[in-house]
Amino acid sequence: xxxxxxxxxxxxxxxxxxxxxxxxxxxxxxxxxxxxxxxxxxxxxxxxxxxxxxxxxxxxxxxxxxxxxxxxxxxxxxxxxxxxxxxxxxxxxxxxxxxxxxxxxxxxxxxxxxxxxx
Numbered sequence: 001x002x003x004x005x006x007x008x009x010x011x012x013x014x015x016x017x018x019x020x021x022x023x024x025x026x027x028x029x030x031x032x033x034x035x036x037x038x039x040x041x042x043x044x045x046x047x048x049x050x051x052x053x054x055x056x057x058x059x060x061x062x063x064x065x066x067x068x069x070x071x072x073x074x075x076x077x078x079x080x081x082x083x084x085x086x087x088x089x090x091x092x093x094x095x096x097x098x099x100x101x102x103x104x105x106x107x108x109x110x111x112x113x114x115x116x117x118x
Contacts, residue, residue, distance in 0.1 A: 014032045017032060017035055017036050017039055018030075018032065018035050020035075020039045021035035021038055021039050024038050057093075058092060060096070061092040061093055061095070061096040062076065062092060062096075064096035064099050064100060065079070065080075065092060065095050065096050065099055067099070068096075068099030068100075068103070068106050068110075069110060071103075072106070072107055072110040072111075073110075074110055074113070074114065078113070078117065079110060079113050081113075081117065082110075082112070082113025082114060082115075082116045082117045083109065083112075083113050083116075085113075085116040085117060086112050086113055086115070086116035087116075088109065088112065088113075090109075095109075
């Protein structure tokens with residue numbers, strides 16, 4: 001019986017890594033060892049980036065809501081507290097969209113929040 005070597009699977013694994021490293025600068029796209037390091041590192045950066053994207057969007061939404069609140073004579077924290085007491089459950093993404101696209105509706109929301117705080 002013939003001895004089985006791992007040449008085919010090894011080549012397949014290496015080609016997979018090199019394919020993922022396509023477009024990288026210099027030896028990182030040509031040499032397996034450096035390509036493997038670069039792909040592992042880029043995978044870590046991508047994983048971290050997916051978490052950071054959520055944070056960045058939340059920060060953007062809060063900034064937009066805060067700007068809308070200041071136009072209506074409130075600050076962000078009292079506005080959110082007023083909405084909670086008024087029983088209005090809108091997430092920050094939707095509130096920021098309302099603040100941008102429909103300022104009249106956002107003004108109505110701030111009035112409801114002010115009324116709930118009194």
